[in-house]
Amino acid sequence: MTGHDRTDSELVLLDGSMGEGGGHILRSALCLSLITGRPFQLTRLREHREPPGLRPQHLAYVRGAEALSTSTSEGAAVGASDMRFTPGPVRAGDYLLEVGTAGSTPLLFQCLVYPLALAGGGRLTLRGATHLQNSPSFHALTGAWLPVARAYGFPVQLSLTHAGFYPEGAGEFTAEVGAPEEPPLRVDLPARGVLREVRVMSFVGGLPFGVAERQSRAAVAALRERGILAEADNRPLPVTRSQGTVTFVLAQFEHTVAAFTSLGDRALDAEAVGRRAAEALTRFMETGGALDEHLAEQLLLPAALLASGRLGPVTPGTTRFTTACVTGELTTQAEVLRRFLPVDIRVEPGGAVEVRPA
Numbered sequence: 001m002t003g004h005d006r007t008d009s010e011l012v013l014l015d016g017s018m019g020e021g022g023g024h025i026l027r028s029a030l031c032l033s034l035i036t037g038r039p040f041q042l043t044r045l046r047e048h049r050e051p052p053g054l055r056p057q058h059l060a061y062v063r064g065a066e067a068l069s070t071s072t073s074e075g076a077a078v079g080a081s082d083m084r085f086t087p088g089p090v091r092a093g094d095y096l097l098e099v100g101t102a103g104s105t106p107l108l109f110q111c112l113v114y115p116l117a118l119a120g121g122g123r124l125t126l127r128g129a130t131h132l133q134n135s136p137s138f139h140a141l142t143g144a145w146l147p148v149a150r151a152y153g154f155p156v157q158l159s160l161t162h163a164g165f166y167p168e169g170a171g172e173f174t175a176e177v178g179a180p181e182e183p184p185l186r187v188d189l190p191a192r193g194v195l196r197e198v199r200v201m202s203f204v205g206g207l208p209f210g211v212a213e214r215q216s217r218a219a220v221a222a223l224r225e226r227g228i229l230a231e232a233d234n235r236p237l238p239v240t241r242s243q244g245t246v247t248f249v250l251a252q253f254e255h256t257v258a259a260f261t262s263l264g265d266r267a268l269d270a271e272a273v274g275r276r277a278a279e280a281l282t283r284f285m286e287t288g289g290a291l292d293e294h295l296a297e298q299l300l301l302p303a304a305l306l307a308s309g310r311l312g313p314v315t316p317g318t319t320r321f322t323t324a325c326v327t328g329e330l331t332t333q334a335e336v337l338r339r340f341l342p343v344d345i346r347v348e349p350g351g352a353v354e355v356r357p358a
């Protein structure tokens with residue numbers, strides 16, 4: 001179980017419309033509340049989103065946090081704009097959680113993985129969508145998030161049982177989550193260094209394999225036009241009820257890795273889907289950032305846990321990196337972290353980020 005300090009009981013007040021004002025404020029608050037033992041009150045939840053308030057997938061995040069622990073919530077219901085969460089200790093163990101037809105399992109995973117690891121670990125089996133717009137795909141988790149998690153000493157293994165695409169979802173993946181170990185790496189990433197290798201991977205679930213091949217060919221050709229040579233790999237994905245395709249570009253730089261996902265779209269031909277993934281990499285390479293904007297935002301949480309001394313016996317440490325783009329999500333995430341943890345997070349307009357003990 002995570003040991004909650006008695007001194008950590010101070011209520012955290014959060015305005016859910018601040019910054020980007022999306023569901024990520026709720027997910028980060030749930031994660032940090034479970035870890036610190038601090039209750040939170042969230043008002044004006046997703047006020048500027050359409051429709052506003054909690055959606056079914058957000059409610060699934062609250063229910064997931066409750067399932068892992070003896071936590072309780074008040075006011076959490078579809079459409080609600082205000083809610084309160086009172087955390088209880090997290091129990092190590094195995095959990096099967098559903099996020100609903102079109103909810104993102106990677107987002108639910110990122111909300112729960114750190115509290116579960118800090119409580120001793122276990123297995124998360126998550127059902128719902130695994131490849132959804134505006135969220136990390138399962139392959140972005142394995143390709144980009146996992147090396148970051150391991151750098152902070154979180155031993156996690158991920159396996160995809162079924163891919164789940166919008167709108168049916170019906171996917172499933174499993175995460176074996178170990179207790180944190182001494183971090184093997186010092187995260188200090190001012191620059192990405194030279195490009196070492198690019199892999200293009202196209203996957204299809206429930207659609208002709210030729211779609212994957214067309215996507216990859218277009219991605220490889222678009223990269224070649226920019227002088228980037230890439231290996232292509234096409235694979236079928238196991239699915240149940242849903243159908244979909246995805247092209248994934250994974251770039252290994254000297255110091256970092258960057259992953260770009262382009263999901264199949266009925267309004268686009270396969271070539272456009274492939275090109276979109278390639279263009280995301282070339283746009284990233286026009287910036288000076290070590291990390292892409294999504295990985296930069298995702299790295300803040302383990303960096304803040306390390307800086308605040310929450311990673312068990314590990315000495316509090318400082319993380320430095322540069323991001324391709326300072327997004328509203330990044331600055332909002334930094335603000336949520338400051339409310340829960342004694343950390344100093346500096347985000348320079350040019351993209352340099354530092355997370356250190358307060």
Ligand SMILES: Nc1ncnc2c1ncn2[C@@H]1O[C@H](COP(=O)(O)OP(=O)(O)OP(=O)(O)O)[C@@H](O)[C@H]1O
Pocket residue numbers: 021022023024025046049107133134135136137140261293294295297329
């Ligand atoms: N292509 C991508 N690769 C990796 N991560 C992504 C990608 N697109 C979006 N994300 C991440 O997914 C998260 C989405 O959170 P966000 O709050 O915007 O959406 P949400 O939880 O679905 O809620 P809302 O419906 O309020 O937007 C953010 O952390 C964002 O960085």
